[in-house]
Amino acid sequence: MVFSVRTYNNINQIGLKELGNQFQVDGDKADNPDAFIIRSQNLHGETFPENLKAIARAGAGTNNIPIDQATEQGIVVFNTPGANANAVKEAVIASLLLSARDYIAANTWVNKLTGDDIPKQVEAGKKQFAGSEIAGKILGVIGLGAIGARIANDARRLGMNVLGYDPYVSIEAAWNISSHVKRVNDLKEIFANCDYITVHVPLTDDTRHTFDKNAFASMAKGTTIINFARAELVDNKALFDAIETGVVKHYVTDFGDKDLLGKEHITVFPHVGGSTAEAELNCAIMAGKTIRRFMETGEIINSVNFPRVEQALVAPYRITLINKNVPNIVARISTAVSDLGINIDNIINRSKGDYAYTLLDLDEDDRAKIDQLVAKFEASDNIVRVRLIEK
Incomplete structure (x- = not known):
């Protein structure tokens, strides 16, 4: 039996080879496929083909998929947790360093210098970018899954003190977290004690606006927030107020929003946290293996809407x-x-x-x-x- 697969976005071809000879990959031309493999394609508002049995998201987040609609139609939705975890971890660690020393602003400033005495101007103006070191500072990690656990461990190796919050951490993830990472049971402990806070949780009704006016009110002045999870975890209006009062020193996010662009103390990246060649390959391989296993055996691994x-x-x-x-x-x-x-x-x-x-x-x-x-x-x-x- 040959299974038909429709792909959206640019799925790594090496990963698609994991499907094997029993699968016909037709790009976006398959009319009534057995499975979708997608990346960021927005499926909300789509009418699913009658034959569709599975959707694999080559990435961790599934907010671009109407989960309830899929479930009601008996379509199993998979993701690839951990496949891009190292890429996002490195992006967050880079953001810690960039925000501590404000390298981006320093680069912008020096590139605007003119004249024949650039070295002199550099020496005279560099003090404004002195920054601080992250060693000895306190990092709060909200969400200790595949990404959060890696960040917590590496931040410890860089000399930071780390507090971690995750009431739903899996046993598997817990084994991978350094014993030097202090687990806390209340988000308020993260907000009140940390110089830097990074968030790694899915967007749900409970996590939406995790960073609201009450959260910012609990923080000390000069806190840096890093958000490579979901834009909606932060209430932008409350954020702007917190920046205005000095509570938030720097906000780094991977989600572009017109309200965030061109503002002081905010650094926006174009959703590239997990966009490395290695991560895209890992996600495609995991998605291919997951779909193949499900279609050939019926076994379910890494589904967001059905049990393992x-x-x-x-x-x-x-x-x-x-x-x-x-x-x-x-x-x-x-x-x-x-x-x-x-x-x-x-x-x-x-x-x-x-x-x-x-x-x-x-x-x-x-x-x-x-x-x-x-x-x-x-x-x-x-x-x-x-x-x-x-x-």
Whole structure:
């Protein structure tokens, strides 16, 4: 069986090779593809093809994808967490250094000098760019995932004292965080004690405007904020007030906004934090591997809207079900199988919110029975999508 994949944006071709020979990559020309692989393409307002089963975002953020719409249609949305983490980490560390010494303003100033006595002018004016060192300063890291953990560890190596906040940090991430990073349980501790604050959390209703007037009111004067996560985590009006009063010394962001451009104490980069050749390749490879694994085995890894489900495929047939998370659904599935005299080799059901995902491995060689079962599942009001996978 050959799967059709539609790509948006410029997806690294080496990464796409991870799909293998069973996949036909048609760029944006595939009319009814099995999967999308995208980067920054905005899918809000799009009508998804009927055959679409998966969307892989070659990057961590998925705000450009209508997650609820995809879930309701039984489309699994994947991202590639950690694939661009090193690139973003390096961008944040660079921003720490640039803001501490104001190198960008210094470069702009020196390039505007004229005359035959440039060295003399440089010596006379360089004091305004003396800056400070980051060693010994306190860095607050909000969000200790793949990116935040790396930043916290490297900032420690640069001599900074680091406070970390993340009430949802995974066990895997926690193992990678230096014991010298002090974990705090209240964001107020970050706001009140840090010279520099960097944020690395997804945009949700709870995190929107994490930096609001109350947050800025908790900070000491001269705080630097670095935002390579999402623009909406910062309330711009509150930010401007904090800059005006001297609470915020410098704001560095990777998200262009006309309200931020051309303002003192604000440095804006054009969303390039994760845009290195290495990161783009890593993201494409991970996206390709994820789509291939899902389409060939039904296993789900790194999905943002469905649970992680892994199970070795050893039975002749596997049926995957995306179903509404209603009572007794597993019992109903099992009954439907037994009514046809089919033996269940293995079954796993995991839920996430209002939906669940089931892998049903069947020890049955009669394809006619399997087709009957698939038709039965497809007729169920509580089952959104059914796939049949042959070993």
